[in-house]
Amino acid sequence: MTIQPGQIYRSLSNRHHPADGPVRIKVVGTHGTIPGVWGFGKVDVVTLTETGREIRRRAIEATQLHATATTKTGxxxxxxxxLER
Structure with missing residues (x-):
């Protein structure tokens, strides 16, 4: 699994307001990542509002992005x- 621009992720944190739902982010660019290798370097993301507007561009560690909601041990x-499917 590779991180690619256009992918949308949702937050796994429970620190959001119940009415707002989880925070969703969209990958808009990668820098310093190794192509084909999951979880190295930084990724440029934007926060998506409920209407789909892109706000708050920033770089986050690629290790914060996961393909599944469970760990290797389940x-x-x-x-x-x-990652949202």
């Missing part, structure tokens, strides 16, 4: 962002 992840 435990649910509590931090980071999971």
């Amino acid at each position: 435990q649910p992840r509590r931090t980071g962002y999971v």
Whole structure:
């Protein structure tokens, strides 16, 4: 699984307001990542509003982005962002 521009992720944190739902981010660019390798370098993301507007561009560690909501041992992840299908 590779991180690519256009992918949308949702927050796994439970620190959001229940009415707002989880924070969603969109990958808009990568820099310093190794092509074909998951989880190295930084990724440029924007926050998506409920209407789909892109706000708050920033760089985050690629290690915060996950392909699944569970760990290798089957435990649910509590931090980071999971890829939306």
